Amino acid sequence: MTALRIGVMYDRSWDPAGLPAFAREVEALGVDDLWVVEDLGWNGGISAAAVALGATERLRVGLGIAPAPLRSPALLAMEIATLARVFPGRLVAGVGHGVREWMRQVGVAPRSPLALLEETLGAVRGLLRGERVTVDGRELRIDGVELVHPPAKDAVPQVIAGVVSPRSLELAGRAAQGTLVAEGHGPQDLHTARAAAQRGGAGADHTLTVFTFLGVGDAAAPALREAVAGHAEWLGRDTSETFAAGGTAQEAADALRALGAAGAQTVVARVCGPEPLGQLREVLTALRG
Structure with missing residues (x-):
């Protein structure tokens, strides 16, 4: 059985100026992944990934997630390829629908979010493989685009789908290399997500990544309750019915293990409350105990 990867999110509410130091600190703690966020009005996902990669030496960085309507698939593939050339083997790219209301705010809401995401995933993956891509789809038009500097053949980043609804989870199995499940989803939800991806055609190599709220100790409890209620x-x-890893460090560690037992290869903690690095250190100690 493959060991469970433990990641941590650099929360969108945190000042991006603190990202380089945070990335170095979590790398020193032995965390496997650092995930950055691209939500409208907060931070840019590709630029944040570049900052985190440049500040560290071995940490894998996840983009969670690039909204397909907000990004041209050609430009997204160019950006991902650039990072993959400079930092081979250290990037995983999440792509999703984007929050519908936010996409309307900037005038890019598609007629068919499902079609746009599937066409985007196919185009980005083809470009990253070094192919010449043409798409005449329901939402996308691409005419013979090819990357001059695609990733090395043995270092093409994994492209996964960050989705929630049943139809989108099936789409992830059909069009992506993995599924990224949002915060609040517990072990039973992961079984459901895996089954949906398999209905879409996912094979045994289709990965499952899950974000989860984490709050250790009494000081973090109010922030954790607020995050869970909002989500x-x-x-x-x-x-x-909204899953979170809370309580003592051991209880939080057990909750992360439960997600792994339900099929997640990677669990990414979104730490709530004060002293996030201290909370993370306690949970890692409990996991290793």
Whole structure:
């Protein structure tokens, strides 16, 4: 059984000026992944990934996630390829629908989010493989585009889909190399996501990554409750059904292990409350105990 990868998110609310130091500190702690966020009005995902990669030596950096409507697939592939050439083997790229309301705000909401995401995933993956890509799709038009400097053949970054709904989870299995599951989803949700991806055609090599809120100790409890309540509203479910890793360090570590036992290869902690590095250190100690 492959060892569970443990990642940490650089929260969108944190000043990007602190990202280089944070990346170096979590690398020193032995974390496997650092995930950066691209949400409208917060930080740029590609630039944040570049900062994190440049500040570290071995850490894998995840882009979670690039909204397909907001980014030309040709430009996205160019950006990913540039990072992959400079930092081979250290990048995984998440692509998703983007929040519909935000996409409307900037005038890029597609007629068919499903079609746009599938066409984007196909185009980006083809370009990263060094192919000459033409798309005459429902949402995309690309006429013979090819990257001059694609990633090395043995270092093409994994492209995964950050999605939630059943149809989108099936699409991830059909068009992406992995599924990225949002915060609030627990072990049973991961079984559902895996089954949906398999219905879409996912094979045994299709990876499953999950974000989860984490809060260790009494000081973090209020922030964790607030995060869970807000996300429960977004997911349209009760807070009691919204998963998080909280309580003591051992209880949080057990919650992360439960996600791994449910099929996640990578669990990414979104730390709530004060002293996020201290909380992370406690959980890593418990996981290694």
